[in-house]
Amino acid sequence: MTEEETMLADMARGFLDGAAPVSAFRKMRDEGLTHDAALWKEMAEMGWAGVLVPEEAGGSDMGYAAANVIAREMGKTLAVSPFLSTAVMAATALRQVSDARANAALAKIASGDVTYALAVDEGIKHDPDATAMEARADGNGFRLTGKKTFVVDGAMADRLLVLAKTADGLTLFDIPADRAGITRTQSNMIDARDAAKIDFADVEATGEDVLGQVDNAMTVLRPALRAGQAALAAEMAGLSAGAFDMTVGYLKERKQFGTEIGRFQALQHRAAHLWCETELTASAILNAGRMMDSDPENAELAVSLAKAKATATATLAVQEGVQMHGGIGMTDAYDMGFYMKRARVGAEWLGDYSYHAEKVAASRGF
Amino acid sequence: MSDGQTDADFRAGLRDWLEANCPEQMRDSGTSESAICWGGKNWEFSSPEQKLWLERCAAKGYTVPTWPVEYGGAGMTRDQEKVFHEEMNRINARSPLQSFGIWMLGPALLHFGSHEQKLEYLPPIARGEVRWCQGYSEPGAGSDLANVQTYGEDKGDHWLVNGQKIWTSYADKADQIFALVRTDRDAKKHLGISFLLIDMEDAGVETRPIKMISGISPFCETFFTDVKVPKDRIVGTPNRGWDVAKYLLTHEREMISGSGALESGGRALGAVLTDTLEQLDATLKADAMRCEIDALAMGLTLERYKDQAEAGQGAGDASAMLKYMGTELNKQRHELMMSAGGSAALEWDGDVGNRAGDWLRTKANSIEGGTSEVMLSIVSRRVLGLPA
Secondary structure, three states: OOHHHHHHHHHHHHHHHHHOOHHHHHHHHHHOOOOOHHHHHHHHHOOOOOOOOOHHHOOOOOOHHHHHHHHHHHHHOOOOOOHHHHHHHHHHHHHOOOOHHHHHHHHHHHOOOOOEEEEOOOOOOOOHHHOOOEEEEEOOEEEEEEEEEEEEOOOOOOEEEEEEEEOOEEEEEEEEOOOOOEEEEEOOOOOOOOEEEEEEEEEEEOHHHEOOEOOEOHHHHHHHHHHHHHHHHHHHHHHHHHHHHHHHHHHHHOEEOOEEHHHOHHHHHHHHHHHHHHHHHHHHHHHHHHHHHHOHHHOHHHHHHHHHHHHHHHHHHHHHHHHHHHHHHHOOOOOHHHHHHHHHHHHHOOOOHHHHHHHHHHHOOO | OOOOOOHHHHHHHHHHHHHHHOOHHHOOOOOOHHHOOOOOOOOOOOOHHHHHHHHHHHHHOOOOOOOOHHHOOOOOOHHHHHHHHHHHHHOOOOOOOOOHHHHHHHHHHHHHOOHHHHHHHHHHHHOOOOOEEEEOOEOOEOOOHHHOOOEEEEOOOEEEEEEEEEEEEOHHHOOEEEEEEEOOOOOOHHHOEEEEEEEOOOOOEEEEEEOOOOOOOOEEEEEEEEEEEEOOOEEOOOOEHHHHHHHHHHHHHHHHHHHHOOOOOOOOHHHHOHHHHOOOOHHHHHHHHHHHHHHHHHHHHHHHHHHHHHOOOOOHHHHHHHHHHHHHHHHHHHHHHHHHHHHHHHOOOEOOEOHHHHHHHHOOOOOOOOOHHHHHHHHHHHHOOOOO
16 A cells, blocks of 8 residues: 555544544444435535545545445445445446536535445346336437336435436436336335345436436446445455454454364464465455546456455355354344455455456456 | 655656666567576676666666665655556566565565664565575475474584475575474464575575476475574574565565456456457356456556555555455456467467466466465454354
8 A cells, every 4th residue: 555545544443543433333323214315514614525526516535445444444344324325326427427417416425415326236136237127208308217226325415427328229327216117115224234236117217317428438437436446355355354353353262162262273373374365356446446536447457356356255254254253243232243244245246256357367368 | 865856856856867778679578588687696687688677777776666765666666666666567577587586575674673684684585686596495394384394403613404395486586585494392283483595595495497387497496404593593583484474475466466467557368359359259248347347446556555555554464365366366367368368378389479488477477475375364363263
């Protein structure tokens, strides 16, 4: 990491330890809340909501590597926010379009006044190319009918980016979430975060609502998805680090057979292996951030590598976390379970291990 | 390299030089044993071009690009070295020289040696005139390396060395050996070892090759019987040879770890397997993809640690991680290549080359230079701070 990135990480850590420790997440979960509007306002004031918004639109424009640094720190303590949906993905999509409306939307993202959710998935696996939902041409506009699922932050978001089939391709719509014909049902997620199933019944959209060009959604959506995948990988790396630190701490403390269990070589070697995996993952994530900043057109391999590796490592980190904690790791009163559940959701969101492995394989001659 | 020279000039200069000086026969990126030039007094060049290529590179310091010019190098920075390797790869140029002198003794001397020692020992390594081997392990000192028993008795102006080393790579072909020798039997085991430089032609030095499961004999046993080693043939201070050894092991681990890594421009497993890819089932392909992902991440990790080293932060104890992950990945990769080769890979030097020999050779990767288990113990104690 560069000196600036280290400073940003330290600053983020300091803020999150005070404002969003795991205990804050637990409190939200216990109260049935999936969003903390006041926390998001504070994050916006620190420039996080506008991390990818140009300065002229009021953003801090720190870039993708910096966004990953923030996401990683959030992951360590399981901070809940619309950072990925809004500040990373929606902002990246809007940045691909340089018109007054997009700039105004970016300004509202930076100030924390508007949140977004990406309504892309329809089946049980992430597969945007297989989108079936239709946006039928109707006069000068469109009529959207169909269902979306696993819309992260979808129940509370102010606006939705909706992917739908048009005459000759896919089109991305940017519409308010309360438009007539939209029914949102919040899912009861294992990670206690907001995700929704959304039903679109003949929802009206005008040409103004199209983000980018008709039949050409991917020009706008692909960079947004990549940015989200990279930041999610970073969040999962943070999550792995958080779970790992708890686990190593426990190995040093917990006594059985009259000694710390961290003295047992069987556990030492597994913990050491896990650390090695977190190091490889950290490299892949740094690389993804650099590529997104320097050569976004060719960042697919770097991003998919990061997401695949982060998924595998987080899965290992939480499994070892629970196993090495023993019975207490299985209890709801202990935080390790939160890490395990968030890791599983992160594993699926924006493409699972296989999805990204296929992308890596394709670009590596398989 | 003058200060005013731009990166582009540097690259262009190298490119021109390589075009003009790299013989056609040396542009096949050969990695087979016969393509490698190890150098040394008794080296028999496989072709006149191999000799010419070595001489031309040595004259420019290109056999050891980052070593200082006065010691036979080209004084390149790490960024320049990257460019150098990129330009070498561009024309598939063979490495002009490889040796344990370049990888191991050189770095140890650069760090611990006196100016006189550097002037005496480094240029002949850079020119490929002297071939070194490493005398570390002993029958009773494998993973427990600090338990070496080969003893150097203080005889005033020399040490009288007696003992046995094992796994001394290419000792039968080397001119000199750098060895860990106990010079104080009363001190704690880490504090009584010296790092001595011994001439293989000295009276009392004997070697015997060991035939390995891969069918070849790169390793030897080396015996010392009343060998006189002058007092100036020591790196570092007497009885502090463990410091040198540890420093070198770090180097060795980083070197071995490179085997399992893929730089993004490196040869993908997919490309290696292309010939049989269509015959492979989904399970094998999936395993290969997983291995490829890990190898790419490993390549990026090596790059990251090299960049840190350039910025003055050594990998330190993390080199144990690099060694462990790199070698385990290389073993996986060769398992997959054997599996993909099917029955064709079961013949020595068959249609798919010496794939079986290479596969068997990789099994030593996670043993030599510290086993995977020792590496994991280093990580758990020194990085994670778990109790010993």
